[in-house]
Amino acid sequence: MTEEIAVVPGDGIGQEVTPAAVEVLEAVGEFEFTEADAGDAVKDETGEALPEETYELAASADATLFGAAGESAADVILPLREAVGSFVNVRPARAYPGVDALRPETDLVFLRENTEGVYSGHENRLSEDLSTLTRVVTSSASERLAEFACEYVAEGDHDGFTVAHKANVMRETDGRFREDVLAVAEERGVDADEVLMDAFATHVCLDPEEFGVVVCPNLAGDVLSDLAAGLVGGLGLLPSANIGEENALFEPVHGTAPDIAGEGVANPTAAILSAAMLLDHLGYDEESERVDSAVTGVLEEGPRTADLGGEASTEDVTSAIVDRL
């Protein structure tokens, strides 16, 4: 049975790095690719950043490869995460060979709750002066995330995980989150400790090796994983996975890079590493590792795109990766 992969390049360099990731997938397996639109360009044409067909395609495909979206990013990526029923956003942040990093010893994976928190979308303008947002935390979502974290820790080479939260202030909501997550870990016999999210922000700079797998509420995961990206040299190389019970969506953490879009010089690494996460998710473990080590090899020995101090094109780097597969 051939898996169907939805391909949604989106805007800017999404249009360049997503085809590169498809090229790599084609080199290691047989998939059926279906492309669809999303983002600023389609919004300009049709008034909708996320056409119904694209939502439906992501919801029905075995996996989706997403590129990037511009101004309309939130209108694209939040519904797409929902379309694939994603409950966790997996965000590895590690330094790569050949890339300048503020903290080269950083090797973190964020498991970010992907359905609720301040992202639940309940906002109200109650008066001329006052607006409110209802932050939602459920035990069902917290426990599902924790189950995933326990499996993730067991499958990978991890000692346990740290739960980051702000339960000293958000006592009821983050209190519930931390309690549920720690309770699941205890039941499963997985080592888990905890840290306040503000203390994490300081300590990850001072000593990133103190941490490994970090489990967080939605916004905490957004901000803390971007902080970690700063420690490993930027968003440029970081992949991510939005995992659901049935399907999933994979996306580079970077954006549309309007300054270089259209020139064929974007670094395809993050998109290709996202494709490696996709392979792993679909059960192609060996293929996933091959892609990973081909990428690592090219990062070490070149060719390199301009962001890494080289002069190679997107296509040069992609071909070099494919050659190593």
Place this chain on the structure above:
Amino acid sequence: MTEEIAVVPGDGIGQEVTPAAVEVLEAVGEFEFTEADAGDAVKDETGEALPEETYELAASADATLFGAAGESAADVILPLREAVGSFVNVRPARAYPGVDALRPETDLVFLRENTEGVYSGHENRLSEDLSTLTRVVTSSASERLAEFACEYVAEGDHDGFTVAHKANVMRETDGRFREDVLAVAEERGVDADEVLMDAFATHVCLDPEEFGVVVCPNLAGDVLSDLAAGLVGGLGLLPSANIGEENALFEPVHGTAPDIAGEGVANPTAAILSAAMLLDHLGYDEESERVDSAVTGVLEEGPRTADLGGEASTEDVTSAIVDRL
């Protein structure tokens, strides 16, 4: 007229560094000091982390000098900020000479909204599975913060400010915040730009010099200023001010440091720099600058406490600072 300064040392090294700050204040001016309890120790005795008298004292004194609190920190500091009517938490984060910093070029000041956001305290357990928190954003608080930011920029040597928010997701609440803050800046003719808080977390690591004065909602200010603390070498030296219309509270950003508490070796710098902010706030600009430069001199030439690689005691460092006044 002699100003009344409330002194609330709290727990742990708060008991050591707060008297050091008082010693410095006594060396530069005439104040009436009144001491009061707060924190874990008084909670153990009386059941209350923040006795009513302490709250009242902070509310009536011209300024309060606070040390640190342990487990009960949130029960102490949040009501104390309210007692002094504080609407902004001023948190400078700059690297100091003689201190290892990941990004020595960091020179930031966070102006954190200090009354609302997720700190408004409205949480509910709606069912076995579901808890909510109501995040509150008002134009009155956002505009008051922005007015302060404009004055701060005008008085200091700053080009303008950056407002950090997450209005692409929290469209109504952070949308209101960013709009109000930018509108006040525009009215006052102050340059202001904006950044998403997650993007800030990456970029401040990659290029801290891109930023100067950063205006944020409450939790964003908490996390992003702690991140900046990581870039300048930790919380150890950072002071902060909670400013209200009538009175104000000053506190080191560090905690109780239970590992070294009671040994007389804690670094008093953050508390003394907080006292310098207090002097500035009460109009003793020249005295404030004298304290600042005495501290800088001692950081450069010693003596140093153990956290900075030295062997000096709290008292050695305090005397050295007083000697330079």
